[in-house]
Amino acid sequence: MDLNLNKILQTSIENRLYKPIIKPLLPKDLKANTIYNYFKKYYSEINGKAFIETNETIAFVYTLIYYFKNETNFHLSPLLYNVPNTYISLDKGLIIIGGYGTGKSSCLLTFQYMLNTIFKSTVTLKFEKAIDVVHEYENLPQEEIELFYEKYCNGFRVIDDLKSEKEASRYGKTDIYKEILFKRCDNPIINSIITSNYSEENPNNMEAAIENFYRYGGRVLDRIYGKFNFIELNGKSFRN
Template sequence: MGSQKTFKDLFLHKANELLMRRENRKFEIDLFNKYAVEFFISYFSDLENLKKLKGMAHKGIYFYGGCGTGKSLFFEILEEIYKSYQNPALRIKTVHTIDLTDQYMSQLSNPKKLAPNDDSLYSKYNKGNIHFEDLGAESKLNHFGNSVEIMSDLIQLRYSTSRRVSCRTYISTNLSPDEARKRYGVRVYDRLFEMFNFIPLNGDSRRK
């Protein structure tokens, strides 16, 4: 699995296997996702080609586009590859942003276990390689009159962590970078450029 060709073959095999099992369709490469597929494969297997694609290996990936364009699918395929090969370099934990909201609310509703200002949720997701699925789908929370944007806090926290240790963040979202700026503010928007390779996925929904 050291060469790009080998990894590409494996990626496409797992992609077809996953989609046939789940949706009875094959993985299609077209003008809308060709660059994204090449970038993703190069990111994990061919750093020289990644440089040609203007990618940076020390940054994570920010996939953005409309619903059903395949943003989260890339990480599902990677998880299938990891299940077969158990290569630590391919292990990326996926966390849905809505689940983060539920976890935060559960934290606050259990005062015997955690104090209201306990930061254990942030500590839990502060390190390691994590894919935050569906950025922007999470709700804004209100805690004692204060507005809480969990993903805004986590992005800034992981930005600080990544400056000290290896800590890559991956995002799939319907929000373009500019829409993320409107949702999370200029401070978060500015950090995105140091943290991510931005990869658009356009076109209509691929879901049948």
């Protein structure tokens, strides 16, 4: 038998290097419009108000549906923001940027409930507000700090309202998301969904909003460009 040892070795290396992305998934056998109807039902239950349908909010929900179904229709979303020298991929995370009250958090909380509770995804979607994570860090006993970082540097997570959090006060000032984001971006098998607002100095300026992630350091910003798809919500606020 003729064995191509070089080919066998190359295949073995590739198999060791490639690890699939660990990601929550919606059922493949349900159509997108069926999931959308589920979404509207559970949105009102979770948020205590009806889902307001506009062209943008409907497009946003369908973008998330296709993302969590791993369907290529995701690439057709009109909300995707193209950054030069990057590419769109279902294997990347999401950074969702927009104004206040555009439904970023409420929609993702609804998807968390559907994925984890209704459809029992084998990979759970975790959700935390950046401000709450900072508060948790500030009140931890010293011996639990290592476990804190291990927790937040792993799992598929929604990091809500990033860049609004203050530096943590604990024997001095610490910007905890510098380490969390760096480690999450460096892990090839996990992703994140990040929500953030436009900067107050540059409202409706997507480029400036992305560049403001430099707060967490140049290494993190560089990795963010390669690790995430960008979604822009520039509609009006629905908050009363």
